[in-house]
Amino acid sequence: MIELIRKNGVTAPIITCDQCSKRIKDVSMGMVFFSIFNDGEISYRICHKGNCDTGEPCSQELSHFLVWLLSNVGLKGEKLDKAIKSAKIMELI
Numbered sequence: 046m047i048e049l050i051r052k053n054g055v056t057a058p059i060i061t062c063d064q065c066s067k068r069i070k071d072v073s074m075g076m077v078f079f080s081i082f083n084d085g086e087i088s089y090r091i092c093h094k095g096n097c098d099t100g101e102p103c104s105q106e107l108s109h110f111l112v113w114l115l116s117n118v119g120l121k122g123e124k125l126d127k128a129i130k131s132a133k134i135m136e137l138i
């Protein structure tokens with residue numbers, strides 16, 4: 046889940062594991078698991094790989110999910126470069 050934390054006077058988004066509630070600090074350690082129901086509803090859980098794996102048959106690397114999400118809101122190319130530069134302060138979190 047996406048949460049907000051406040052540190053050193055800065056409020057920043059983080060991702061926490063939907064299984065253990067701990068922060069996912071390394072994107073390569075995260076997965077997104079999808080549940081697709083008969084009525085067409087889709088839910089998802091963001092979890093650590095390994096012990097927090099929900100075993101859902103549909104899954105995606107967290108890094109791919111985030112890149113896809115950014116693309117779907119139009120944050121790509123020059124807009125993405127500009128956003129990365131303006132978010133450098135987030136590296137302090």
Ligand SMILES: [Zn+2]
Nearest residue numbers: 062065093097
């Ligand atoms: Zn976890």
